[in-house]
Amino acid sequence: MASNWSTDEIQDLSGSTIVVTGANSGLGYEASKEFARKGGHVVMACRSIDRGENAAEEIREELPSASLSVHECDLADLDSIRSFAEEFSSTYSSLHILCNNAGVMAIPRSETEQGFETQFGVNHLGHFALTGLLLDSLIETGGGSIINVSSIWGIVGSDSSTAFNSSASRSFHDSFRPPKMRATRTGPISAATASNARRWLAITEVTPPRLRW
Numbered sequence: 001m002a003s004n005w006s007t008d009e010i011q012d013l014s015g016s017t018i019v020v021t022g023a024n025s026g027l028g029y030e031a032s033k034e035f036a037r038k039g040g041h042v043v044m045a046c047r048s049i050d051r052g053e054n055a056a057e058e059i060r061e062e063l064p065s066a067s068l069s070v071h072e073c074d075l076a077d078l079d080s081i082r083s084f085a086e087e088f089s090s091t092y093s094s095l096h097i098l099c100n101n102a103g104v105m106a107i108p109r110s111e112t113e114q115g116f117e118t119q120f121g122v123n124h125l126g127h128f129a130l131t132g133l134l135l136d137s138l139i140e141t142g143g144g145s146i147i148n149v150s151s152i153w154g155i156v157g158s159d160s161s162t163a164f165n166s167s168a169s170r171s172f173h174d175s176f177r178p179p180k181m182r183a184t185r186t187g188p189i190s191a192a193t194a195s196n197a198r199r200w201l202a203i204t205e206v207t208p209p210r211l212r213w
């Protein structure tokens with residue numbers, strides 16, 4: 001991305017459906033607002049409906065015509081992710097952009113509902129599961145995009161001693177290309193990517209202990 005890039009360069013998104021995780025604050029909030037400003041319908045996937053509705057209201061104050069809907073999606077719980085995906089698929093017939101944005105960082109040790117370390121579970125596994133569950137919608141829409149919001153630390157993550165490069169997470173990470181991601185916009189999703197994602201989704205749901213360190 002050019003260093004002088006601005007949101008003015010976002011194309012017209014009229015007719016597009018866009019899912020943003022962690023849409024109620026920070027980058028997710030700003031991304032939701034800009035997607036809405038360009039005419040897209042933004043599905044704000046938040047772990048708290050109240051915080052999501054408050055954020056949607058703030059966006060509507062600035063952009064009265066914004067098309068927004070708030071849905072519950074707790075990325076620390078695979079059941080919540082599945083419920084969100086089912087609700088999405090039964091409500092919307094297309095998905096043009098999936099913006100995997102929500103994240104936590106350097107939090108005290110805790111575990112997700114299914115027993116994964118929370119930061120890895122929310123930032124990576126949760127989004128991986130969500131992506132796998134929404135892949136059919138993206139593929140059927142044709143030319144759908146996935147935006148994975150990550151960190152500049154991904155650039156320096158080549159040291160084999162880092163947790164991110166443990167064998168489990170590296171394999172997981174490799175299944176989403178390119179291997180070093182920051183804010184990565186994928187091209188049209190290939191069948192191979194879809195197949196990898198489904199395989200990993202099955203692994204994360206069936207054998208959580210294999211992914212623990």
Ligand SMILES: NC(=O)c1ccc[n+]([C@@H]2O[C@H](COP(=O)([O-])OP(=O)(O)OC[C@H]3O[C@@H](n4cnc5c(N)ncnc54)[C@H](OP(=O)(O)O)[C@@H]3O)[C@@H](O)[C@H]2O)c1
Nearest residue numbers: 022023024025026027028047074075076101102103150151
């Ligand atoms: N800002 C930076 O400098 C920076 C640097 C590197 C990477 N990043 C990455 O950029 C992304 C956005 O960061 P930010 O600075 O905008 O963070 P933020 O303001 O703290 O927002 C994080 C969002 O994620 C949501 N979230 C947390 N846990 C969740 C869960 N279990 N399920 C669903 N949503 C959850 C939060 O919801 P609640 O409001 O309910 O907590 C919040 O909406 C993150 O992935 C972060 O790792 C940011």
